[in-house]
Amino acid sequence: AENEISDDVHVNQLGYKTLSKKIAVIKGQYKKFQVVDSKTGVAVLTGDLTGNPKDESSGDTVCYADFSKITVPGKYFISISGLGKSYDFLIDDNVYSKLGDAMLKALCYQRCGTALTPDFAGEYSHAECHKTLAKFYNDETREIDVSGGWHDAGDYGRYVVPATVTVAGLLLAYEFYPQVFTDAVRIPESGNKIPDVLDEAKYGIEWLLKMQDSESGGVYHKVTSRVFPEMTTMPDKDVDNQLVMSISTNATADFAAVTAMASRIYVTIDPVFSQNCLQASQKAWEWLEKNKDFVSFKNPSDVASGEYGDSSGKDEKAWAAAELFRATGNEKYNEYFTDNYQIEGFGLGWQNVSGFAAIAYMFSDVSGTDQKKVDEIKKAWLDKADMFASTGQKDGYLVAMHKMEYNWGSNMNVATHAMHLLISDRLKTDDKYIHTAEDCTHYLLGRNTLNQSYITGFGSKQVKKPHHRPSAADLALNPVPGLMVGGPDSALEDDVAKSKLSGKFPAECYIDDINSFSTNEVATYWNSPVIFILGYLNSNRLL
Ligand code: G3I
Ligand code: 9MR
Ligand code: ZN
Structure with missing residues (x-):
């Protein structure tokens, strides 16, 4: 033995x-x-x-x-x-460098509205998908071009709210660790002298720009089919009508935030794009000013695709204001932020974006930035980091996760906690922040009770059957590599989980089964915080 x-x-x-x-x-x-x-x-x-x-x-x-x-x-x-x-x-100091490239390239495999050609996609190639005009859910006689963006996850829906989170993760990764990102990940734009991480983010942002109503500035919540296609449907074979759903506060505010962020980050690299992003962002803010009452999104009864609903738009609007302030220096955004921002969990996921808002403001160097507010946020941010570090020390597997946090997409919780800790490292030097962030990474790559690596194509016990339609439908033996699955979900939210995982401890509630969408699906906004972490881990990489 x-x-x-x-x-x-x-x-x-x-x-x-x-x-x-x-x-x-x-x-x-x-x-x-x-x-x-x-x-x-x-x-x-x-x-x-x-x-x-x-x-x-x-x-x-x-x-x-x-x-x-x-x-x-x-x-x-x-x-x-x-x-x-x-x-x-x-x-080895380069132990995570291939993983960093693969997790970025995985987003490229999620691209919609384009063919994945064999020269870069190999056995994962497929013809152009979802390119026909989309119809408005409320008026099917009206059509609009909203092609592009990423397939959100294992389904082919394209949702504004989570896509903005993916974009934000990529842009922050580049902002914090610019030296790590090469132009050689082997995506279609590789070799254009722009880091591939920015090319990939731009692919997502260009689609976001199409999701804005040019008249009002409001942003449509999502474009999806009414029901999810069969698991064995390749993207280019999914010809169900794509329907554009109504405008929501959170889609509009998240959109305003990331387009303002993009205007800053691409300003010298791609000035025209930067300018377009800024205009679109300000236009979205105008919509928010005119529509002060929260406009939520709820699936109509005949639509079953992802909802990405929320009961509050406060954190989203504060994020938009912080980013717009940084992009323009305009006092009205500063005032909105300082009057309205509430420190609430510092989320870095699709539902709670207050962490992104905090990052935008803490690192602002625009004149007029309220230093007292910055200090207050920094203190709370570091308190939370200290809490994560102590949770990690108490946890058997050294992961900064409370047992209640193993819900749908728990691996995102692990990854965003690591991201929080790495940002703390920029605010205050304390080895425990780095160590705890590394411990989170070790958990994702197998140092967990199931001895399971949660990222396709990497590790010794790999995910083989993710809930991911292209991987289920294509002829390749292995799933598309470089995708992180959701991980343990103790709420048992699909039939496989209910029948196979009942009675288990929270961290055990995972199964590598194609039908377990609540534990084994992938999502672009689960990859992005890991791309951020790998930015740190690879920042001393020997090229
Ligand atoms: O809000 C409660 C929270 O109060 C509670 O403490 C916690 C404990 O379980 O649960 C929280 O709600 C969960 C919510 O996510 C917020 O994290 C729900 O149980 C859970 O059902 C919900 O899951 C979401 C799932 O869609 C179903 O709506 C996931 O976050 C979200 O990532 C996932 O996204 C799907 C899209 O709908 C469709 N495309 C694929 C994508 C990934 O699976
Ligand atoms: O494939 C869908 C996945 O992307 C979603 O996250 C999940 C929850 O909304 O739903 C999946 O689709 C399943 C549907 O909800 C129920 N019938 C089976 C579908 C495929 O397994
Ligand atoms: Zn597509």
Whole structure:
């Protein structure tokens, strides 16, 4: 047994950077561990296992093998006498560089309104999709070109609210770690002298611009078919009518935020685009000014596609104001932000965007920025980071997740907590922020109770059957690589989860089953925070 892989020995299945803290989490109680060089079979370190906490999220009692001492690049495994060994992993400073490229390229595989040609998409290529004019849900005689953007997830719907979150993640990744992003990810624009991350973000933004009503400035909530197509439908074979749904406050405010952000980031790289984005953003703000009452979005009874509903637009509007203030220096936006922003959870997901608003304002260098407000936000931001760090220390798997946070898209919670911590690192130097963010990454790549890597194509125990229509329908053996699945959802929100996962602990409520959309679907806004994290992890990458 000792020479066999044990599902109870958990490591980051890709590996660790040379100078990082390196810990394996072992389920059960054992005494000693060895780190073995997997090429030579020689044990390079023998050590004592420490700790015996009971992990509340998985019910596991665990102990730890700390092998941080090993800094020599190579391929290793952990061996526990009486139990078995871990998967092989690397110690190497470039251990995450391929992953960073793949997760960005995965968004390119999600592109709509274009063919994925074999020269860059290989076995995942398909013909142009969803290119015909869309009809208005309220008046099917009216048609509009809203082609482009990304398929949101495992379905082919295109939704403004989550797409803005994807864009924001990409633009922030570039803003914080510009040196990491190359022009060689092998997307269609590679080689155009613009970092591919900005090309990819622009692909999404150009579609967002089409979703704005040119008269009022309001932004349509989504364009989707009435019902989801069969799982075995390739994008180019999905010919159901695409319907444009009504304008909502949150689509409009999120749109105003990311277009203002884009106007700043592309200002020298693509001045015309930057200018268009700014105008569109201001126009969206005009709509918000004229429509002060919250306009929610609810699916009509004959529409079953994703709803992305919300009960408040306050955080979205504050985000828009903060970004517009930064882009223009105009006091009216500053005033709106300082009067209305409420520190509420600092979300970095589709429903709570107050974290994006906070980032926009904390890092503003525009004159007129209210320093007192900045300090107040920074303090609360760092308090939250301290809370994440202490949650991570208490967690058996060292992940900054409370047991109640394992809901639909829990991996996004893990990733956005890491993102929060990495932004904290720019506000205050404290090693625990970096360590806890790395610990979150280790969780996503296999150091979890299921010994499961949650990103397709990466790790030793990979996701093989994501709820992702192209992967289900194409002829390729493996799913489209570089996509993160939602992960454990203790609310059991699909039939497979209900029948296979009942009675399990929260962190165990995941199944690699094509029909488990509540645990095993992918989404563009789940990739984007990981792209941000990988920006940090690869920022010392040796090119
Ligand atoms: O709001 C409650 C919160 O108060 C509570 O603490 C928490 C505990 O379970 O649940 C929260 O609600 C969850 C909500 O997401 C917000 O996180 C719901 O249970 C959960 O059903 C809901 O899931 C969303 C799901 O759509 C269903 O609406 C996911 O966040 C969202 O990512 C997902 O998005 C889908 C699109 O609809 C369609 N396209 C695919 C995409 C990914 O699966
Ligand atoms: O494929 C759909 C996925 O993108 C959504 O997240 C999910 C929840 O809205 O719904 C999936 O579609 C399923 C539908 O809800 C119920 N019938 C089966 C569909 C495919 O599994
Ligand atoms: Zn499409």
